[in-house]
Amino acid sequence: MINIDRVDHLVLTVADVDRAAEFYERILGMRTVTFPGDRRAVSFGQQTIKLHAASELVEPTATHPVPGSANLCFVTEQPISEVQEHLRSNDVRIEEGPVGRTGTFGPITSLYLRDPDGNLIEVARYDEEAEATTSAE
Structure with a gap:
């Protein structure tokens, strides 16, 4: 059996690397990283998302790499109301939320x-973090 410790990186196939990097940096606060060969990624904490242009895929790759096929969840410690305001002030449409969901470690509130x-x-923000913040105030 293989014992997996953690995820090192994910790869997103995107239509435009510049546009994707700018979005993840400006809207989600990630930082852009450049690797040898001018390959780029966005990074946060100890995680990296490599950005591969659909027109210049790096082999080996997924069987059907297409922009727009991912569903990713990011956890924040910020109050969801602050995240919501930041998105609105940057003209980012909120598809749904805030709504209650279940994360890896328990209940979360998500946008x-x-x-x-x-x-x-x-x-998403873990609900116990929200409760701890409210209790401390």
């Missing part, structure tokens, strides 16, 4: 939006 390629992006 759903789409990146420039149509990937579904969920920004």
Whole structure:
């Protein structure tokens, strides 16, 4: 049996690497990283999302790599109301939320939006973090 420790990186196939990097940087606060060969990614915490242009795929690749086929969930410690305001002030349409969902470690409150390629992006906050913040105030 293989014992997996963590995810090192994910790859998103995008129509335009510049546009995708700008969105993830400006809207979600990630930082753009450049790898040898001018390949780019966005990074946050200890995670990286490599951005591969659909017109210049890097082999090996997924069987059907197409922009807009991903569904990703990112966790924030910020109050969801602040995330919602940031999205609105940057003219990012909220598809759904705030709504209650279940994350890896329990109940979360989520907002759903789409990146420039149509990937579904969920920004979530664990409910116990919200309760701990409220209790401390």
